[in-house]
Amino acid sequence: MTKIAFRTRIEDLRRRELIEAAHRVFMQHGLGGMTTKRICEEAGMSAGILSYYFKGKEDVLFAMVRLNNRVLMETVASGLAQATTRWGRLEAIIAGNFPEGLFEPNIANAWLSVCAASATNTRYARLQRIFYARLQSNLASVFRDVLPDARFAQVALALGTMIDGLWLRRATGEVLLPQNTTALVLSVATALLTEAERAQLQAA
Amino acid sequence: MTKIAFRTRIEDLRRRELIEAAHRVFMQHGLGGMTTKRICEEAGMSAGILSYYFKGKEDVLFAMVRLNNRVLMETVASGLAQATTRWGRLEAIIAGNFPEGLFEPNIANAWLSVCAASATNTRYARLQRIFYARLQSNLASVFRDVLPDARFAQVALALGTMIDGLWLRRATGEVLLPQNTTALVLSVATALLTEAERAQLQAA
DNA sequence: TAGTTTTTTGTATGTGCGTTCAGTTTTTTC
DNA sequence: GAAAAAACTGAACGCACATACAAAAAACTA
Numbered sequence: 049m050t051k052i053a054f055r056t057r058i059e060d061l062r063r064r065e066l067i068e069a070a071h072r073v074f075m076q077h078g079l080g081g082m083t084t085k086r087i088c089e090e091a092g093m094s095a096g097i098l099s100y101y102f103k104g105k106e107d108v109l110f111a112m113v114r115l116n117n118r119v120l121m122e123t124v125a126s127g128l129a130q131a132t133t134r135w136g137r138l139e140a141i142i143a144g145n146f147p148e149g150l151f152e153p154n155i156a157n158a159w160l161s162v163c164a165a166s167a168t169n170t171r172y173a174r175l176q177r178i179f180y181a182r183l184q185s186n187l188a189s190v191f192r193d194v195l196p197d198a199r200f201a202q203v204a205l206a207l208g209t210m211i212d213g214l215w216l217r218r219a220t221g222e223v224l225l226p227q228n229t230t231a232l233v234l235s236v237a238t239a240l241l242t243e244a245e246r247a248q249l250q251a252a
Numbered sequence: 253m254t255k256i257a258f259r260t261r262i263e264d265l266r267r268r269e270l271i272e273a274a275h276r277v278f279m280q281h282g283l284g285g286m287t288t289k290r291i292c293e294e295a296g297m298s299a300g301i302l303s304y305y306f307k308g309k310e311d312v313l314f315a316m317v318r319l320n321n322r323v324l325m326e327t328v329a330s331g332l333a334q335a336t337t338r339w340g341r342l343e344a345i346i347a348g349n350f351p352e353g354l355f356e357p358n359i360a361n362a363w364l365s366v367c368a369a370s371a372t373n374t375r376y377a378r379l380q381r382i383f384y385a386r387l388q389s390n391l392a393s394v395f396r397d398v399l400p401d402a403r404f405a406q407v408a409l410a411l412g413t414m415i416d417g418l419w420l421r422r423a424t425g426e427v428l429l430p431q432n433t434t435a436l437v438l439s440v441a442t443a444l445l446t447e448a449e450r451a452q453l454q455a456a
Numbered sequence: 457t458a459g460t461t462t463t464t465t466g467t468a469t470g471t472g473c474g475t476t477c478a479g480t481t482t483t484t485t486c
Numbered sequence: 487g488a489a490a491a492a493a494c495t496g497a498a499c500g501c502a503c504a505t506a507c508a509a510a511a512a513a514c515t516a
């Protein structure tokens with residue numbers, strides 16, 4: 049039991065180290081430049097170690113993406129928990145999608161590469177679907193009973209695509225700050241709603 | 253002279269054939285699955301031909317991207333020429349960014365891959381900059397003398413990122429029609445402007 | 457400490473790729 | 487129609503890569 053506990057501990061540690069090394073390599077060299085050799089080197093280990101803790105290169109990549117997505121989702125979730133009004137929840141959702149310190153060109157580019165790769169990789173595609181479904185359901189929790197279905201679809205699409213678009217722009221190195229992007233998306237949300245609808249969101 | 257003229261003609265033809273073959277391979281197999289062998293096969297030629305007409309694989313890719321960008325820019329330009337009011341020009345710019353028959357998942361994915369690759373490829377990055385600069389200047393021609401600089405920056409960013417975001421969503425296979433996306437972006441433009449500003453755009 | 461298991465190493469292997477180039481076919485020239 | 491130039495072929499080369507694996511090192515056990 050001590051044995052198993054220890055083995056598990058070191059296994060998780062190594063896996064995490066490799067994932068983080070993969071992340072750094074990804075950021076520096078892009079999806080194409082991410083080789084097993086570089087990952088192991090970055091992690092300070094030898095070339096063969098990757099096969100020992102992972103099924104293969106693809107497996108590390110997938111674990112990396114999943115970890116990143118989890119972090120982003122948790123950021124949103126913790127913000128949501130603190131909000132008291134519907135409008136506050138909307139602010140939390142949007143701000144949570146531009147986390148301080150993570151809204152950076154290399155991270156944005158990593159995410160973009162995954163989006164592009166989703167076309168030919170079903171595991172990535174599945175991850176993306178989960179991610180978007182979560183965003184959609186979060187937004188639905190804000191607008192439920194305030195907007196009719198058609199309006200909601202329009203507003204949700206507008207806000208969602210703006211968030212995506214801003215990440216895409218950030219990936220190209222455009223200088224954008226989290227507070228500015230959040231404000232921009234919120235200003236669009238404000239503009240798309242009637243005064244009555246806004247009042248309803250700020251009340252509940 | 254006849255000689256040179258003929259040689260040029262066939263050279264251009266082969267180059268174009270290879271570029272188009274590259275395009276089809278790109279769409280089907282993604283950036284990573286685009287090999288010289290596949291491209292030549294798709295073009296119905298032998299493996300070595302690529303080096304004869306291009307400097308290398310990278311060269312074909314670049315030519316392909318440049319061609320695609322040119323098509324998109326020309327679509328916008330022709331629409332702009334027909335518009336009579338500022339608002340009409342805005343409609344032309346937005347609609348021109350969702351060309352009928354080109355706003356498809358595989359094409360969107362190709363564009364996305366290029367965006368992602370821009371991070372490590374300076375030639376792509378340059379192309380992207382030209383593309384965005386063109387969009388920006390087109391939008392500026394619509395809003396000049398109507399919006400103050402700060403407002404213009406906000407509106408242009410909002411519309412630009414929405415266009416990008418919608419292409420990104422299309423890349424993931426989301427069902428979006430050109431007329432609907434155009435309408436959505438226009439509705440955001442409408443919402444972001446005051447009535448007075450809108451009137452000004454529709455008049456001139 | 458001797459034995460046993462876990463962890464790590466570094467080389468070896470096979471594969472797929474881009475590119476080259478000597479040779480072949482086709483086209484053009486005179 | 488012979489000579490020359492252009493267009494094209496496809497096998498061959500070298501390289502980078504992912505993965506496998508036997509051997510070594512380290513950690514643990516009793």
